[in-house]
Amino acid sequence: TWESVPLAPPDAIYKLTYAYKDDTYPQKVNLGVGAYRDDNNKPWILPVVKKATERLLQDPNLDHEYLPITGLPEFTSAGARLVLGPDSPALLEGRVSSVQTISGTGANHLGALFLSRFYQWEEGVQKVAYVSDPTWVNHFQIFRGVGIELKTYPYYDPATIGLAFEKYLAFLKAAPRRSVFVMHACAHNPTGVDPTREQWTQIADVVLERAHYVFFDCAYQGFASGDLDNDAWAVREFVKRGAPLLICQSFAKNAGLYGERVGALHIIPPDGERAQSAGARSASGLFEEWKVDIKTMAERIIAMRKELHRLLTEELKTPGNWDHIVNQIGMFR
Ligand code: PMP
Numbered sequence: 001t002w003e004s005v006p007l008a009p010p011d012a013i014y015k016l017t018y019a020y021k022d023d024t025y026p027q028k029v030n031l032g033v034g035a036y037r038d039d040n041n042k043p044w045i046l047p048v049v050k051k052a053t054e055r056l057l058q059d060p061n062l063d064h065e066y067l068p069i070t071g072l073p074e075f076t077s078a079g080a081r082l083v084l085g086p087d088s089p090a091l092l093e094g095r096v097s098s099v100q101t102i103s104g105t106g107a108n109h110l111g112a113l114f115l116s117r118f119y120q121w122e123e124g125v126q127k128v129a130y131v132s133d134p135t136w137v138n139h140f141q142i143f144r145g146v147g148i149e150l151k152t153y154p155y156y157d158p159a160t161i162g163l164a165f166e167k168y169l170a171f172l173k174a175a176p177r178r179s180v181f182v183m184h185a186c187a188h189n190p191t192g193v194d195p196t197r198e199q200w201t202q203i204a205d206v207v208l209e210r211a212h213y214v215f216f217d218c219a220y221q222g223f224a225s226g227d228l229d230n231d232a233w234a235v236r237e238f239v240k241r242g243a244p245l246l247i248c249q250s251f252a253k254n255a256g257l258y259g260e261r262v263g264a265l266h267i268i269p270p271d272g273e274r275a276q277s278a279g280a281r282s283a284s285g286l287f288e289e290w291k292v293d294i295k296t297m298a299e300r301i302i303a304m305r306k307e308l309h310r311l312l313t314e315e316l317k318t319p320g321n322w323d324h325i326v327n328q329i330g331m332f333r
Contacts, residue, residue: 012032012137013033016030016033017033029041035258036253044256046290047293067100070100071264075262076098077098082221082249083218083232083235083266084239084247085232089240095269096266097268098264099265100263101248101264101265102261102263105142105261107248107263108248109142111246112142112143112215113146114246115215116146120178129149129151130175130179130182131150131151131182132152132153132184132188133154133155133156134152134155134190134191135155135184136184136190139217153172153175154168154171161193161328162193162324162327163194165195172203172206172210173210175210177211177212178210178212178213180212180213180215181214182217184216184218185217185234185235186233186330187219187220187224187231187332189220190332191332192330197237201237204238204241213245214245215246215248216234216235216245216246217248218235218248220253220254220331221254222254225298225329226295227298243270244268246267247265247266250263301331305325305326309322309325
Protein backbone atom coordinates (compact mmCIF):
# COMPACT_ATOMS: atom_id res chain seq x y z
CA THR A 1 0.00 0.00 0.00
CA TRP A 2 0.97 3.67 -0.20
CA GLU A 3 1.81 3.61 3.50
CA SER A 4 5.11 2.02 2.61
CA VAL A 5 6.19 5.15 0.70
CA PRO A 6 8.75 6.84 2.97
CA LEU A 7 8.33 10.49 3.85
CA ALA A 8 11.11 12.60 2.34
CA PRO A 9 13.25 14.34 4.96
CA PRO A 10 12.32 18.01 5.45
CA ASP A 11 14.37 20.48 3.42
CA ALA A 12 16.56 22.29 5.96
CA ILE A 13 16.71 25.50 3.92
CA TYR A 14 12.92 25.81 3.50
CA LYS A 15 12.36 24.91 7.13
CA LEU A 16 14.53 27.84 8.11
CA THR A 17 12.68 30.13 5.71
CA TYR A 18 9.33 29.26 7.32
CA ALA A 19 10.79 29.86 10.78
CA TYR A 20 12.12 33.19 9.49
CA LYS A 21 8.70 34.22 8.18
CA ASP A 22 7.12 33.47 11.56
CA ASP A 23 9.74 35.47 13.45
CA THR A 24 8.54 38.97 14.42
CA TYR A 25 11.97 40.44 15.22
CA PRO A 26 12.26 43.54 12.99
CA GLN A 27 15.97 43.23 12.23
CA LYS A 28 15.83 39.56 11.26
CA VAL A 29 18.04 38.39 8.39
CA ASN A 30 17.59 35.10 6.53
CA LEU A 31 21.01 33.71 5.67
CA GLY A 32 19.68 30.26 4.83
CA VAL A 33 18.50 30.57 1.27
CA GLY A 34 20.99 31.56 -1.44
CA ALA A 35 19.00 34.40 -2.94
CA TYR A 36 20.11 37.92 -3.83
CA ARG A 37 18.53 40.76 -1.85
CA ASP A 38 18.59 44.54 -2.28
CA ASP A 39 19.36 47.20 0.36
CA ASN A 40 15.86 46.74 1.79
CA ASN A 41 16.33 43.00 2.15
CA LYS A 42 13.85 42.41 -0.67
CA PRO A 43 14.18 40.31 -3.84
CA TRP A 44 15.40 42.51 -6.69
CA ILE A 45 13.36 42.38 -9.87
CA LEU A 46 15.91 42.98 -12.62
CA PRO A 47 14.89 46.01 -14.69
CA VAL A 48 15.52 43.96 -17.82
CA VAL A 49 13.18 41.22 -16.57
CA LYS A 50 10.47 43.79 -15.90
CA LYS A 51 10.86 45.09 -19.43
CA ALA A 52 10.83 41.62 -20.98
CA THR A 53 7.70 40.72 -19.00
CA GLU A 54 5.92 43.80 -20.29
CA ARG A 55 6.89 42.92 -23.85
CA LEU A 56 5.61 39.39 -23.39
CA LEU A 57 2.26 40.62 -22.16
CA GLN A 58 1.87 42.61 -25.35
CA ASP A 59 3.02 39.82 -27.63
CA PRO A 60 0.06 38.76 -29.77
CA ASN A 61 1.83 35.51 -30.68
CA LEU A 62 1.97 34.24 -27.10
CA ASP A 63 -0.78 31.65 -27.25
CA HIS A 64 0.28 29.10 -24.62
CA GLU A 65 0.61 26.45 -27.32
CA TYR A 66 2.61 23.29 -26.56
CA LEU A 67 6.36 23.48 -26.95
CA PRO A 68 8.49 20.62 -28.25
CA ILE A 69 9.27 17.96 -25.62
CA THR A 70 12.77 19.36 -25.15
CA GLY A 71 11.51 22.90 -24.59
CA LEU A 72 11.63 26.19 -26.43
CA PRO A 73 14.41 25.81 -29.02
CA GLU A 74 15.27 29.54 -29.02
CA PHE A 75 15.69 29.36 -25.26
CA THR A 76 17.82 26.22 -25.10
CA SER A 77 20.10 27.31 -27.93
CA ALA A 78 20.54 30.78 -26.41
CA GLY A 79 21.33 29.07 -23.09
CA ALA A 80 23.95 26.91 -24.78
CA ARG A 81 25.52 29.95 -26.47
CA LEU A 82 25.53 31.80 -23.16
CA VAL A 83 27.48 29.19 -21.28
CA LEU A 84 29.64 27.84 -24.12
CA GLY A 85 30.30 31.13 -25.92
CA PRO A 86 28.91 31.89 -29.38
CA ASP A 87 32.00 30.54 -31.17
CA SER A 88 32.33 27.36 -29.12
CA PRO A 89 33.77 24.45 -31.13
CA ALA A 90 31.08 22.18 -29.68
CA LEU A 91 28.31 24.45 -30.96
CA LEU A 92 29.92 24.95 -34.37
CA GLU A 93 30.31 21.18 -34.75
CA GLY A 94 26.72 20.51 -33.70
CA ARG A 95 27.74 18.43 -30.69
CA VAL A 96 25.46 20.02 -28.11
CA SER A 97 22.14 18.49 -27.06
CA SER A 98 20.03 20.81 -24.95
CA VAL A 99 16.85 20.30 -22.97
CA GLN A 100 14.80 22.87 -21.08
CA THR A 101 14.50 21.91 -17.42
CA ILE A 102 12.84 22.95 -14.20
CA SER A 103 15.61 25.35 -13.22
CA GLY A 104 19.01 24.10 -12.07
CA THR A 105 17.49 21.49 -9.80
CA GLY A 106 15.64 19.92 -12.72
CA ALA A 107 18.80 20.03 -14.82
CA ASN A 108 20.70 18.25 -12.06
CA HIS A 109 18.00 15.63 -11.80
CA LEU A 110 17.78 15.04 -15.54
CA GLY A 111 21.57 15.03 -15.88
CA ALA A 112 21.93 12.50 -13.08
CA LEU A 113 19.14 10.36 -14.54
CA PHE A 114 20.75 10.52 -17.98
CA LEU A 115 24.07 9.32 -16.56
CA SER A 116 22.42 6.66 -14.43
CA ARG A 117 20.76 5.21 -17.52
CA PHE A 118 23.30 5.78 -20.24
CA TYR A 119 26.79 6.24 -18.80
CA GLN A 120 29.05 3.25 -19.41
CA TRP A 121 29.17 2.08 -15.82
CA GLU A 122 31.19 -0.92 -14.86
CA GLU A 123 28.98 -4.04 -14.96
CA GLY A 124 27.70 -5.30 -11.63
CA VAL A 125 29.24 -2.53 -9.53
CA GLN A 126 27.38 0.19 -7.63
CA LYS A 127 27.25 3.41 -9.69
CA VAL A 128 29.27 6.13 -7.95
CA ALA A 129 29.82 9.84 -8.64
CA TYR A 130 32.00 12.29 -6.72
CA VAL A 131 31.02 15.68 -5.32
CA SER A 132 33.13 18.30 -3.58
CA ASP A 133 33.34 18.23 0.19
CA PRO A 134 31.20 20.19 0.92
CA THR A 135 28.66 20.74 -1.85
CA TRP A 136 25.11 21.97 -2.47
CA VAL A 137 23.23 19.67 -0.14
CA ASN A 138 20.56 18.66 -2.70
CA HIS A 139 23.15 16.88 -4.84
CA PHE A 140 22.92 13.93 -2.45
CA GLN A 141 19.18 13.39 -2.74
CA ILE A 142 19.18 13.99 -6.48
CA PHE A 143 21.90 11.46 -7.31
CA ARG A 144 20.88 8.85 -4.79
CA GLY A 145 17.33 9.17 -6.05
CA VAL A 146 18.43 7.88 -9.46
CA GLY A 147 20.57 5.07 -8.06
CA ILE A 148 23.97 6.76 -8.09
CA GLU A 149 25.87 6.67 -4.81
CA LEU A 150 27.66 9.92 -4.04
CA LYS A 151 31.08 10.12 -2.46
CA THR A 152 33.04 13.26 -1.74
CA TYR A 153 36.39 14.52 -2.98
CA PRO A 154 38.58 16.92 -0.96
CA TYR A 155 37.77 20.54 -1.77
CA TYR A 156 37.61 22.97 1.13
CA ASP A 157 40.53 23.42 3.49
CA PRO A 158 39.37 24.93 6.80
CA ALA A 159 42.98 25.69 7.75
CA THR A 160 43.48 28.11 4.87
CA ILE A 161 39.77 28.90 4.37
CA GLY A 162 40.60 28.14 0.76
CA LEU A 163 40.92 25.30 -1.74
CA ALA A 164 42.55 22.01 -0.70
CA PHE A 165 44.04 21.93 -4.17
CA GLU A 166 46.79 19.35 -3.77
CA LYS A 167 44.43 16.88 -2.11
CA TYR A 168 41.76 17.55 -4.73
CA LEU A 169 44.20 16.92 -7.56
CA ALA A 170 45.61 13.78 -5.93
CA PHE A 171 42.08 12.44 -5.49
CA LEU A 172 41.28 13.07 -9.16
CA LYS A 173 44.42 11.17 -10.13
CA ALA A 174 43.73 8.24 -7.82
CA ALA A 175 40.04 7.83 -8.71
CA PRO A 176 39.17 4.92 -11.05
CA ARG A 177 39.38 5.86 -14.71
CA ARG A 178 36.15 7.25 -16.22
CA SER A 179 34.83 8.41 -12.86
CA VAL A 180 32.04 11.00 -12.78
CA PHE A 181 32.96 14.27 -11.02
CA VAL A 182 30.40 16.94 -10.15
CA MET A 183 32.08 20.37 -10.31
CA HIS A 184 30.65 23.81 -9.66
CA ALA A 185 31.33 25.96 -12.71
CA CYS A 186 31.84 29.12 -10.61
CA ALA A 187 30.90 30.68 -7.26
CA HIS A 188 31.07 27.35 -5.42
CA ASN A 189 28.13 26.69 -3.08
CA PRO A 190 28.56 26.70 -0.08
CA THR A 191 32.21 27.77 0.26
CA GLY A 192 32.63 30.67 -2.18
CA VAL A 193 36.01 29.11 -3.03
CA ASP A 194 36.80 28.55 -6.73
CA PRO A 195 39.93 27.13 -8.34
CA THR A 196 42.08 29.70 -10.14
CA ARG A 197 42.48 29.40 -13.93
CA GLU A 198 45.88 27.82 -13.41
CA GLN A 199 44.31 25.26 -11.07
CA TRP A 200 41.40 24.60 -13.45
CA THR A 201 43.94 23.92 -16.18
CA GLN A 202 45.62 21.29 -14.01
CA ILE A 203 42.24 19.79 -13.09
CA ALA A 204 41.44 19.54 -16.79
CA ASP A 205 44.80 17.84 -17.44
CA VAL A 206 43.99 15.08 -14.96
CA VAL A 207 40.36 14.77 -16.10
CA LEU A 208 41.57 14.13 -19.65
CA GLU A 209 44.39 11.84 -18.56
CA ARG A 210 42.03 9.71 -16.49
CA ALA A 211 39.11 9.98 -18.96
CA HIS A 212 36.84 11.25 -16.19
CA TYR A 213 33.39 12.67 -16.92
CA VAL A 214 32.57 16.17 -15.67
CA PHE A 215 29.09 17.05 -14.48
CA PHE A 216 29.23 20.87 -14.40
CA ASP A 217 26.70 22.52 -12.16
CA CYS A 218 26.43 26.12 -13.33
CA ALA A 219 24.00 27.98 -11.08
CA TYR A 220 25.79 31.34 -10.81
CA GLN A 221 27.10 32.40 -14.21
CA GLY A 222 27.71 36.16 -13.99
CA PHE A 223 27.30 36.20 -10.24
CA ALA A 224 30.91 35.53 -9.39
CA SER A 225 32.64 38.31 -11.30
CA GLY A 226 29.77 40.24 -12.86
CA ASP A 227 30.90 39.03 -16.28
CA LEU A 228 29.11 36.15 -18.01
CA ASP A 229 32.09 35.12 -20.16
CA ASN A 230 34.56 35.32 -17.32
CA ASP A 231 32.42 33.06 -15.13
CA ALA A 232 32.08 30.47 -17.90
CA TRP A 233 35.83 30.24 -18.41
CA ALA A 234 36.32 26.85 -16.76
CA VAL A 235 33.44 25.20 -18.65
CA ARG A 236 34.70 26.59 -21.95
CA GLU A 237 38.25 25.44 -21.24
CA PHE A 238 37.06 21.87 -20.64
CA VAL A 239 34.93 21.94 -23.79
CA LYS A 240 37.79 23.37 -25.85
CA ARG A 241 40.02 20.56 -24.67
CA GLY A 242 37.50 17.89 -25.58
CA ALA A 243 36.50 16.58 -22.16
CA PRO A 244 33.16 14.76 -22.23
CA LEU A 245 30.76 16.68 -20.00
CA LEU A 246 27.33 17.99 -19.30
CA ILE A 247 26.21 21.35 -17.94
CA CYS A 248 23.32 22.08 -15.61
CA GLN A 249 22.26 25.68 -16.15
CA SER A 250 20.12 27.78 -13.86
CA PHE A 251 18.72 31.25 -14.47
CA ALA A 252 17.39 31.58 -10.91
CA LYS A 253 20.19 33.79 -9.64
CA ASN A 254 21.58 35.60 -12.66
CA ALA A 255 18.14 36.60 -13.95
CA GLY A 256 16.51 36.85 -10.53
CA LEU A 257 13.96 34.27 -11.69
CA TYR A 258 13.86 32.12 -8.58
CA GLY A 259 10.20 31.18 -8.81
CA GLU A 260 9.87 30.68 -12.56
CA ARG A 261 12.18 27.63 -12.56
CA VAL A 262 14.06 28.42 -15.77
CA GLY A 263 16.97 26.16 -16.60
CA ALA A 264 18.55 23.86 -19.14
CA LEU A 265 20.66 20.74 -19.44
CA HIS A 266 23.38 20.71 -22.11
CA ILE A 267 25.10 17.44 -22.96
CA ILE A 268 28.37 17.59 -24.88
CA PRO A 269 30.10 14.45 -26.07
CA PRO A 270 33.79 14.71 -26.99
CA ASP A 271 34.97 15.53 -30.53
CA GLY A 272 33.92 13.22 -33.26
CA GLU A 273 30.71 12.07 -31.60
CA ARG A 274 27.87 14.04 -33.08
CA ALA A 275 24.95 14.88 -30.88
CA GLN A 276 21.88 12.81 -31.63
CA SER A 277 19.67 15.75 -30.98
CA ALA A 278 18.17 14.96 -27.59
CA GLY A 279 16.00 16.94 -28.88
CA ALA A 280 11.24 30.21 -21.92
CA ARG A 281 10.60 32.81 -24.02
CA SER A 282 12.82 35.09 -25.96
CA ALA A 283 14.19 38.27 -24.45
CA SER A 284 16.06 39.16 -27.61
CA GLY A 285 17.42 42.66 -27.86
CA LEU A 286 17.62 42.92 -24.09
CA PHE A 287 20.88 40.99 -23.72
CA GLU A 288 23.04 44.08 -23.17
CA GLU A 289 20.62 45.39 -20.56
CA TRP A 290 20.68 42.05 -18.77
CA LYS A 291 24.47 42.17 -18.59
CA VAL A 292 24.24 45.56 -16.87
CA ASP A 293 21.78 44.15 -14.30
CA ILE A 294 24.06 41.19 -13.58
CA LYS A 295 26.93 43.60 -13.02
CA THR A 296 24.76 45.57 -10.59
CA MET A 297 24.18 42.43 -8.51
CA ALA A 298 27.74 41.11 -8.62
CA GLU A 299 29.23 44.51 -7.82
CA ARG A 300 26.92 44.93 -4.85
CA ILE A 301 27.96 41.52 -3.51
CA ILE A 302 31.62 42.45 -3.92
CA ALA A 303 31.03 45.85 -2.26
CA MET A 304 29.26 44.14 0.67
CA ARG A 305 32.21 41.79 1.11
CA LYS A 306 34.62 44.75 1.13
CA GLU A 307 32.50 46.67 3.61
CA LEU A 308 32.15 43.68 5.96
CA HIS A 309 35.91 43.20 5.77
CA ARG A 310 36.49 46.90 6.54
CA LEU A 311 34.10 46.86 9.48
CA LEU A 312 35.68 43.74 10.97
CA THR A 313 39.27 44.82 10.54
CA GLU A 314 39.48 48.63 10.60
CA GLU A 315 36.40 49.62 12.51
CA LEU A 316 36.03 46.81 15.06
CA LYS A 317 39.64 45.65 15.01
CA THR A 318 38.43 42.06 15.30
CA PRO A 319 41.31 39.69 16.01
CA GLY A 320 42.23 37.19 13.31
CA ASN A 321 42.57 37.28 9.56
CA TRP A 322 39.38 38.08 7.61
CA ASP A 323 40.86 38.20 4.12
CA HIS A 324 38.84 35.18 3.00
CA ILE A 325 35.76 37.40 3.06
CA VAL A 326 37.14 39.41 0.17
CA ASN A 327 38.93 36.50 -1.51
CA GLN A 328 35.89 34.26 -1.72
CA ILE A 329 33.36 34.62 -4.49
CA GLY A 330 29.60 34.98 -4.84
CA MET A 331 27.05 34.85 -2.06
CA PHE A 332 28.50 32.03 0.02
CA ARG A 333 31.20 31.30 2.49
N1 PMP B 1 23.24 23.92 -8.02
C1 PMP B 1 23.77 24.72 -7.09
C2 PMP B 1 25.21 24.59 -6.76
C3 PMP B 1 22.96 25.66 -6.44
O1 PMP B 1 23.49 26.45 -5.51
C4 PMP B 1 21.59 25.75 -6.80
C5 PMP B 1 20.70 26.74 -6.13
N2 PMP B 1 20.83 26.91 -4.78
C6 PMP B 1 21.11 24.90 -7.78
C7 PMP B 1 21.96 24.00 -8.38
C8 PMP B 1 19.68 24.85 -8.24
O2 PMP B 1 19.06 26.04 -8.32
P1 PMP B 1 17.64 26.27 -8.98
O3 PMP B 1 16.92 24.98 -9.03
O4 PMP B 1 17.01 27.26 -8.07
O5 PMP B 1 17.94 26.83 -10.32
